[in-house]
Amino acid sequence: MRQSRALLAAFALATVADLVSLAVGSDIGHTVAKPLLMLLLAAHAALCGAPRLLVAALLCGWGGDVLLLSDAQPAFMAGMACFAAGHVCYLALFRGYGPSRARGGLLAPAYAVVLVVTAALLWPDLPAVLRVPVACYSALLTAMAYGAAVRLGLVAGLGGALFMLSDTLIATGIADWPQPPRPDLWIMLTYALAQFLLVRGTLGERRAPAAAYREVRSTTP
Secondary structure: OHHHHHHHHHHHHHHHHHHHHHHHOOHHHHHHHHHHHHHHHHHHHHHOOOOHHHHHHHHHHHHHHHHOOOOOHHHHHHHHHHHHHHHHHHHHHHOOOOOOHHHHHHHHHHHHHHHHHHHHHHHHHOOHHHHHHHHHHHHHHHHHHHHHHHHHOHHHHHHHHHHHHHHHHHHHHHOOOOOOOOHHHHHHHHHHHHHHHHHHHHHOOOOOOHHHHHHHHHOOO
């Protein structure tokens, strides 16, 4: 327990260091701090007894983080593939928890509208070679965020929503839309918080896995 708390504190410290580096324009600080974030968070999750799929999702995020330190298009595509693999891990993880049908019915239209509207607005301004990959990735990201909200609840759902916001900021930058001051700072702030909340939401969720959930439902009059 003490080691896991120390790793969580190290994650928080590395996050602050990264954000400060971005705020003051220190490329060296960002290059050093960014690759530490998901490694520390994954180690913390593992020591807390997290499912392997959660650790795998975080390590995929680490791979994406490292690749996106480069501005080259092949690195961007590879980084997006790493994050997509992470979302697949999250989706597989969420299948182990029984869904809330009430939340699902309410949230599905909202997530669908956000996906369609965002993709439609971004499509004309994205480079042609990135339009289909970004659209496919956005669909996978939205499915992950929706699954987090429906199957794990508020904390993980907020994490999924922040992940969507972070990646939308990246996409609008690629589309050359107007950006807030220091856009990389807001991207990393929402991303680090998103991953942390997904971890906390998963670790805090102690409901029966899906198989047991179905058994309970089958015995309910």
